[in-house]
Amino acid sequence: MSLGDEHDGQTRTRLPEGNTGDPYGAPRRPATRSTRSLAVAVGVVVLLIAAIAFANRGNDTPAGSAAPRGGGNDTPAGSAAPTAATGTRPVTGKNGTIAAGFAHDEQGAQSAAANYAVALVSADILKPDRRGDIVRAVFAGKTATEMEAKLDKAYSKTFLDKLGLDEQGNAAAGMTYVSRTAPVGTKVTGYSADKAAVEVWCTGVFGTAGVSSTNPVTNDWFTMTFDLRWTGEDWKVDSFSQKEGPAPVNTDRTASDADAIAKAVQEFGGFTYAR
Template sequence: MSFDDEPGHVGGDPGRGDDRFSTLGGTRQTRTRMPETTGDVYGGARRPQRTSRSLVMVVGVVVLLVAAIAFANRGGDGSATTPDTAKPGATEPTAATGTKPVGGKQGGIASGFAHDEQGAQSAASNYAVALVSADILKPDRRPEIVRQVFAADKATELEANLDKAYGKDFLSKVGLDSSGNAAAGMTYISRTAPVGTKATAFSPSSATIEVWCTGVFGMAGVGSTNPVTNDWFTLTLQLRWTNGDWKAESFSQKDGPAPVNADRKASTADEIAKAVQEYGGFTYAR
């Protein structure tokens, strides 16, 4: 699946090295490797080195994504929300604290987070999972996700921009129909797992949280030209305490930190698709 060092925010155009939407819906393309032989692209052999032909295809998709992302982020006044205090929190291990930070769920997304730093980190982790999911590309699911994750005064504008960015033409180019569904025999996969969180600023009314993530993204199925691969990235979310809960005002994304990839046999397309169907997601909390 799969722009400049400055982080983007809702309302501004992101740079190529720091793109808040580059992993949304699993559309990252920069690590896709094309098969050199026919048959199942997950057939068990080591991943072949990228050919010049596949590189041209990847560059083409990346150009498409950058255009869609820039379009999605038009509007706004071009300024980022700044927390009430810019006081970075101390580095702490991501571990259970004994405090339950989540009170319930709305539309499958956790809600009712504790009004403290722990609750803000839990909110950011759960929102990262929702924002980098296959459902964000589905027109009938997107409004529910956006309204659950973002503050009310930000949701309407963002929803409209995403609707335009991820329209029928865009979906078709990534292998999905107008409803965001894959073709028969294919399974579109975009699943994220937070590895850790860090509060870089916190006050009772706002917080800046970084969420280090890994995930699997791509199309599983025989003949897929975008096989499922893994990625590592960090989402930075600006949160606000509003109406008794933490909600996002903006977010940005950057690559890494990424470990060295293990040299291990890839699973078949059927195994990958089955795993996504059988293994449910988590509600994340510190």
């Protein structure tokens, strides 16, 4: 994948499929979109994950290969755990604004993956003064150093221009750039004492809110797959991939105006996500 592949008629650029060969090789075939609203939304929703996918190219670890399938689970690999409180403390601390100190078990791996999904698809990842902190909080050791350098290169001035942002990742006066992800659920597909493979089903809102915006805020559904490593102190990311859906049928509803969206982003805070 290259950054030149971003404008492909999809609502977002997908990280390549993680089930075949090199997960950071050729991109998925673009889905055919015909509606005007989706075409208008391409510019922003497409680009956020594109540079992360680009930066991940060359990682030789296939997605999902970090952990053996099955074994050591209270719940069979790939099956759903109850959506209910476990009574176990999900996290003990934080690394900057990102939760840290996850439990050394399947629940902790799922909590880590959910919080890392939010961080990697946030507006802050586009800001040079925030990106390094996020990368070092999410990725393991040497992987973090390599990823930071690649993302610094990928999120160039030209790239940010396509989003309508300046070199510091800020929107123009009167505009609010929105990129907020909400995990809907998590699933462990492989687990051992020092590695875990976790899928995070997500929805989110992406775009630029403002009266004259050409990239209105829209929503998307996608699943991120994380290969996590236990470092001795916490779960960190070795590699990840992303695919479309599962997505529900959209209901008929009146879209909020730009001011309402911008106000909501400013007034409603996020969460620490836990299994």
